[in-house]
Amino acid sequence: MVLPVSPSSSLSLPILSSSTHHILPASDPPYKLLQSHPSLYLLSKCKSLQDLKQVHAQIIKTGLHNTHFALSKLIEFCAISPYGDLAYALLLFESIEEPNRFIWNNIIRGYSLSSNPIVALELYVRMILCGTEPNSYTFPFLFKSCAKIGATHEGKQIHAHVVKLGLENDAFVHTSLINMYAQNGELGNARLVFDKSTLRDAVSFTALITGYVSRGFMDDARRLFDEIPVRDVVSWNAMIAGYAQCGRFEEALALFEEMRKVNVQPNESTMVTVLSACAQSGSVELGNWVRSWIENSVLGSNLRLVNALIDMYSKCGDLETARGLFDGLHQRDVISWNVMIGGYTHRSCYKEALTLFHLMLRSNVEPNDVTLLGVLSACAYLGALDLGKWIHAYIDKNFQHMTNNSLWTSLIDMYAKCGNIDAAEQVFNNMNLKSLASWNAMISGLAMHGHPDKAIRLFEEMANEGIKPDDITFVGLLSACTHAGLPELGRQYFSSMIHDFNISPKLHHYGCMIDLLGRAGMFDEAETLMKNMEMKPDGAIWSSLLGACRVHGRVELGEYVAEQLFELEPDNPGAYVLLSNIYAGACRWDDVARIRNRLTNMGMKKVPGCTSIEVDGVVHEFVVSDKVHPLRKDVYKMLDEIDRLLEVAGFVPDTSEVLRDIDEEWKEGALSHHSEKLAIAFGLISTKPGTTIRIVKNLRVCGNCHSATKLISKIFNREIIARDKNRFHHFKDGFCSCKDYW
DNA sequence: TTAGGGTTAG
Structure with a gap:
């Protein structure tokens, strides 16, 4: 979007300095009277659009709608309040002949908070074309919108407006500007804005720190954090969350300790962050400590914290405690359900996850995209096609306009894994904006159904559309070759991945290749590949080689491979079963008996079919x-x-x-x-x-x-x-x- | 003479 450019100025703002017209009509009664007016008081008590319409009617009845003040309050409520209604706000807004600056700011603010923040920018263009000068309140809403939609180009133009109006020293404008650049990946510009200003409070520091954290520059983030003159609780939280996000849990928890030592009182967000670090690092002991801390504080029955506790316990594998907390909740929000369902899927208890989902449908909480993603993955695992189809219909009905296309990708994955590859293709073909993940899901789906030709065609189509494949795309392609027994083609893709696409092979890729070569009987090549790997081969790789030994009756090699596996995974009976079968194939019954005994003596139980x-x-x-x-x-x-x-x-x-x-x-x-x-x-x-x-x-x-x-x-x-x-x-x-x- | 910035389930 190109914002209006003034013909008389090298910067972008045309009408700003020229005509500013006056704001309140003379008919506005004294403010005190307005503020205490019963209809305006009632506005703050509204809990639904219906309530709102009643108050609006009363405002009209009492003639207050002729005042900009009352209209301002009405629009503010409609646009911002969770009980408001943005569409209604816009309707009201459009009916006002000359909206004042407050009204403009609040309708812009409403859209900056909405799922459609680009409208905020469009309204801003109208605002300046109407001759209303933006002020220091306008810009934070605009920069938030730019940050949300990644509109750096527009953000820069608006930055110019800020400079022209001399508002860059407003603390709020300053921080939202840093945040906009940081969130849009322009850390250099975020830093320039930060360095140029003398406004350095904890808030602006934190905005920049978050930018560094999001790009993984933890050292820069930490240096800044140490420089903050007075660190507040949010800056501590941001830094702790930063360490947790990049998997540095010990540093995250150490920082939490330090925070308590310097007597900064943790808040709800701190505890959520710490609990999520516990969940990810499996630190159930610290989690228990946090639980007692919470229960002894004013945050005792805080729903967000109980949700975080449920999440922590289930991720740490203590599903019983998690479920106990969940069942003990008097009120559950969608997050409570999601963490508990997610806990079950995380621990591979897919049936329990689906049972809980059915319970959720019977309660009065609407599932959201997170719920459906979790349930779809459980359906995929169990092959629960009927429920998967039901969720598809549910998504069509309720999430059609959602921009989160991971739901569609998840549907592709579910249909493929439930054996309905045609339905997977249909969902894929109907997607307007195909993400890399959706291409990958479709390619691996076709691979596991044994359609290498289709997978390859799709890969070519993807390249034609200018989408760059990643390592996962190649796992799909290589597994297509594996399932179809195409070692030559697999070799070509493997080499192309490294040389044409600059993707270094991971364990998965080696696994596919070694499986492919081994099953084709190309043992020398498979061994060479294994020797040249940058990392140590894992159990899966040795297992596929052992499987190949069985197919091709390679007893000696099989014995060697099995030894490696015994060492690597002493508790895995699979290697014993395979070796025994290799011996059986060679009619070496004594060895078969020996291996069987070894299995029995070690008390190992095979996973039952x-x-x-x-x-x-x-x-x-x-x-x-x-x-x-x-x-x-x-x-x-x-x-x-x-x-x-x-x-x-x-x-x-x-x-x-x-x-x-x-x-x-x-x-x-x-x-x-x-x-x-x-x-x-x-x-x-x-x-x-x-x-x-x-x-x-x-x-x-x-x-x-x-x-x-x-x-x-x-x-x-x-x-x-x-x-x-x-x-x-x-x-x-x-x-x-x-x-x-x- | 109504308001605004940085952390926060997957």
Whole structure:
């Protein structure tokens, strides 16, 4: 936006110095009388737009609407108060023939606080074109708007207006100017404004410190902090929050100690900041101390603090204490619900998260975008497509105009992970402004569904639109190559990422490459890559190499790799299972027995296989040889029928696998009782013929179940979409989309 | 002769 430029001036303000007209009409009665007028008093008591309209009517009835003062108060209330209504304020504003400066300032202020601050700038243009001179109150609202929408260009023009009017020495204008530059990433200019002025109170210092903190310049921030003549509580808070934000929790907590030593009384924000540092660093002891401090202070029942406590306890893993505090709340706001739901998802208790969400819907608190982001990630994890769809509809209805497009990205992720890649593509294609995250979500979605061609096309489209890929984009691309078994292409992307895009490979990228090379049997290249890594390979990388050894029957290499894994992750039974299977493949039964014994002696328990399926919005979970599902009798009856039909169709179970391998659901006996087959049987009896069955398994699907499921899809004429630990399998007409490569 | 700046769940 270009603001009006005066033809007579090299600076930008045209009408400022020329015509200022006078403000209050002569009809305005004495102020004292106005201030004590009952309608104006009532205004401050309004709690809704309806109340407001009644007071407005009374103001008109008593003739007060002819005074600028009453109109000012009315507009101020409508525009600023949480009970007001900005649209109503604008309506009123437009009806005033010659708004005075106070009225202009307050309508601008209202928009600066709104979700649409650009209107504040547009109103400012009108204000100066109308010949009303802005004052030191006008500018902080404008700079706040510029900061909120990143309007540096406009901010600079308005800065010129400030200079022209000689207002740069107003403390409020000064600080909001620093803040505008700092928030818009122009730290140099923020510093210039700060250095040029003699106005150096804690507030202006803090504005600049926050700017440095947001860019990670902690040393500069700290130097400034040490220079503040009189540090107030907000400056302490900002510095503590700064350390916490960049993960330097010890320094954050040390500063908090220091603050108490110099007798600065912590306030609500201090405690929120400290609790969030405790939450992130897992310092539940300090958290407990903070809790007793809070309970012994006037802040005892402060909702924000209890919310922060709930958040702290759940992030530290003490969900019980968190839930106790949550249940003890007499009044819960949306944040209370969000932290508790987020606590469950953070600790992987997705079912509890969804149960709580349902409870929230029944209470009188409206979910917001944060709630939905949390719930969508739980849906994605559980494969709860029905609830995910419901949330999609809810977003369409209530959040259509929201600028936060992470909700759409989250929907893409949810649909992809719930097995509905078409719906994911639809959401993606309907997005007006696609963020990098949304491109990434779509690319990885296509990758896990085994559509490397589509993922690659999307990547090219993205480049054509001038969007620069990041490291996550390449994880998606490389995993597309892994799932499709395309080592050559993977190699090309890996090299392109480093040389064309200047992105240094992280653990994830190496993981994809080593998986890809290993499974293609290119062990020499995989080993070379591992040796040349800048960081130590993690358990996941060694595991994928071990998996490749199993596929290719590389016993000796497998033994070496397994040793590395035993050392790195002594409590992970996966490595033992894989090594045992490698021995089994080579018919080395003594070694198989030795490894089994070692496993048993160490008292390790394999993660039990578990498959979930959602029917009519309810998520049902089945474990291997399930004995708890209420409909298990019918399920096992169906299972017998399935086995009979499989036999008729000529299916011979590969029992050798059960005898030889301790497969992913080891020790659990009969193949037909694997959790995915139980879930499929349940799906067959509880959905209409022809309905797609979607299941989610926590482990990788075993070879025997994979073959059986292919045939089941044909016999029962059902599409079966299965998500396992690594990827998706779309079973249809006797075939699987993974082309038996997984 | 009505008002304004810096910290604050993910």
